[in-house]
Amino acid sequence: xxxxTPSIGLIFWTTVSFLILLFLLxxxxxxxxxxxxxxxxxxxxxxxxxxxxxxxEMAALSANNERLLNEAREERxxxxxxxxxxxxxxxxxxxxxxxxxxxxxxxDASREIENQKMAALTEVKNYxxxxxxxxxxxxxxxxxxxxxKQERYASELVDDLKLN
Amino acid sequence: MENSFFHTRKVTIFAAELRKRTSGFxxxxxxxxxxxxxxxxxxxxxxxxxxxxxxxxxxxxxxxxIMHHIQDSHDWHVAGDLSIPLPVILYSKxxxxxxxxxxxxxxxxxxxxxxxxxxxxxxxxIYLADEKGELEFxxxxxxxxxxxxxxxxxxxxxxxxxxxxxLVALFSAVARSYDSNGVARGIGSFLEPLVIFxxxxxxxxxxxxxxxxxxxxxxxxxxxxxxVANLLGLVPFFPGGSNVTGNISVxxxxxxxxxxxxxxxxxxxxxxxxxxxxxxxxxxxxxxxVIELIGTLTKPFALMMRLFAxxxxxxxxxxxxxxxxxxxxxxxxxxxxxPFVVFMSMxxxxxxxxxxxxxTLLSALFIGMAVAEHDHGHEHGHEAHH
Numbered sequence: 001x002x003x004x005t006p007s008i009g010l011i012f013w014t015t016v017s018f019l020i021l022l023f024l025l026x027x028x029x030x031x032x033x034x035x036x037x038x039x040x041x042x043x044x045x046x047x048x049x050x051x052x053x054x055x056x057e058m059a060a061l062s063a064n065n066e067r068l069l070n071e072a073r074e075e076r077x078x079x080x081x082x083x084x085x086x087x088x089x090x091x092x093x094x095x096x097x098x099x100x101x102x103x104x105x106x107x108d109a110s111r112e113i114e115n116q117k118m119a120a121l122t123e124v125k126n127y128x129x130x131x132x133x134x135x136x137x138x139x140x141x142x143x144x145x146x147x148x149k150q151e152r153y154a155s156e157l158v159d160d161l162k163l164n
Numbered sequence: 165m166e167n168s169f170f171h172t173r174k175v176t177i178f179a180a181e182l183r184k185r186t187s188g189f190x191x192x193x194x195x196x197x198x199x200x201x202x203x204x205x206x207x208x209x210x211x212x213x214x215x216x217x218x219x220x221x222x223x224x225x226x227x228x229x230i231m232h233h234i235q236d237s238h239d240w241h242v243a244g245d246l247s248i249p250l251p252v253i254l255y256s257k258x259x260x261x262x263x264x265x266x267x268x269x270x271x272x273x274x275x276x277x278x279x280x281x282x283x284x285x286x287x288x289x290i291y292l293a294d295e296k297g298e299l300e301f302x303x304x305x306x307x308x309x310x311x312x313x314x315x316x317x318x319x320x321x322x323x324x325x326x327x328x329x330x331l332v333a334l335f336s337a338v339a340r341s342y343d344s345n346g347v348a349r350g351i352g353s354f355l356e357p358l359v360i361f362x363x364x365x366x367x368x369x370x371x372x373x374x375x376x377x378x379x380x381x382x383x384x385x386x387x388x389x390x391x392v393a394n395l396l397g398l399v400p401f402f403p404g405g406s407n408v409t410g411n412i413s414v415x416x417x418x419x420x421x422x423x424x425x426x427x428x429x430x431x432x433x434x435x436x437x438x439x440x441x442x443x444x445x446x447x448x449x450x451x452x453x454v455i456e457l458i459g460t461l462t463k464p465f466a467l468m469m470r471l472f473a474x475x476x477x478x479x480x481x482x483x484x485x486x487x488x489x490x491x492x493x494x495x496x497x498x499x500x501x502x503p504f505v506v507f508m509s510m511x512x513x514x515x516x517x518x519x520x521x522x523x524t525l526l527s528a529l530f531i532g533m534a535v536a537e538h539d540h541g542h543e544h545g546h547e548a549h550h
Contacts, residue, residue, distance in 0.1 A: 002235060005412070006412050007236065007413050008313055008315075009253075009313070009316055010236060010318065011417055014413060014417040015417050015421075022382060024332050025331060025332065025384070025388075026381040028335070028336040029332070030359075030380065030385075033335070033342075033356065037346070
């Protein structure tokens with residue numbers, strides 16, 4: 001059948017034409033098109049990867065910021081706490097020192113008072129003794145003005161001695 | 165008498181083409197029935213024209229008309245009496261090379277022309293005249309004269325040239341449509357997905373990520389060549405209307421190229437699986453080798469026949485439906501024929517893309533089989549493991 005009989009001329013021209021077409025399209029179309037497509041795909045992949053990386057970096061950065069902030073907060077709290085402690089200690093120390101000083105002053109004062117009191121008492125004692133001696137001298141002088149009395153007394157003393 | 169017969173035939177063919185063409189417009193239109201009606205009226209005019217052309221014509225020969233349309237021809241009939249002359253290039257030992265325009269045959273299938281030798285044309289074939297300047301026939305009515313090698317730029321060859329011009333213009337425009345970001349604009353944004361489709365859905369799955377790049381230009385070219393040639397064949401008027409991909413010579417060349425690529429790029433594994441199939445008993449291997457060897461030829465043969473038969477059948481069907489109008493000699497028939505032609509043309513639009521896809525897919529599959537790396541689990545692997 002004529003339809004199934006290949007013709008040499010058409011085979012020849014189809015072959016030549018198709019090979020030329022293949023060559024032309026390869027050079028003028030497929031190569032630039034496929035290169036562009038491939039480059040674009042690479043670029044898109046790269047961009048996506050970079051965006052991912054940037055996002056991760058941003059997350060890391062904000063986490064870091066958060067951490068720094070927290071640290072700063074903690075530090076502040078510590079500093080405040082320490083300052084308070086120092087202040088408290090200062091006050092306490094001052095109080096204690098003042099107390100010690102006060103006690104010392106009080107002790108000194110009472111010791112002085114005691115000393116003064118003792119001195120005054122000694123003086124009073126001495127004076128009273130002197131007065132007693134004077135009175136006794138005067139009494140004795142009056143008592144033993146006569147001779148009898150002196151002898152009686154002496155014998156009494158001797159008696160006492162004997163008894164002992 | 166003969167002249168008027170041929171004239172009439174040309175007119176009827178024109179009418180058929182006109183109807184095919186108008187049916188092409190309807191496809192894009194939603195308002196189906198209105199257009200069918202219009203076409204029915206339109207066809208009336210054409211039948212009258214045909215009748216006016218020669219009322220004394222012989223009976224309408226549908227087979228002749230269809231065969232004339234789907235076969236190659238030396239000149240390109242456009243419309244009515246207008247035919248585009250194409251170069252005729254002949255070679256024979258007796259007359260050497262000869263070159264003249266097909267118009268010297270007066271666009272007649274059965275004519276003679278005087279060049280270096282005397283060439284006679286019968287049923288579209290060119291023969292050298294014998295000493296008496298005539299054709300001689302055998303009992304079956306076939307000419308027995310010497311037929312020179314015919315390298316003419318026929319209608320199909322010219323169609324192939326047009327296809328090539330369209331493809332190169334289209335895809336070099338696509339290549340130029342990329343902006344600095346590598347994004348296709350305009351026509352590129354429309355055609356690039358098709359290129360990527362061939363790459364991602366045909367080449368890579370069948371050949372593999374590593375080896376596809378070498379074969380991709382061929383697959384792309386064959387895909388778009390077949391598709392555009394198919395589509396051009398669906399256009400019923402110049403520069404379409406010829407039956408390029410429904411011609412066995414064209415599909416033969418395409419199948420042969422796939423076969424050559426497969427054979428040349430076949431690796432050791434491929435030949436091993438053909439001649440000495442691993443994993444089957446040794447006694448069966450020679451038998452398998454014969455089957456496999458035949459298989460390498462039946463694959464491209466199937467490629468050739470599938471494309472040829474599908475496209476030729478589509479053309480025959482559309483033309484047969486058109487021929488119904490002329491066979492029944494009533495324009496009422498167009499009310500039946502035209503909707504069927506529209507339906508068939510829509511189907512053919514699908515087939516045009518589908519056959520291009522199938523040819524490319526199977527080519528990729530065969531190439532993929534030829535370059536596939538088998539991990540030899542069946543033979544060496546077994547021995548190594550035990």
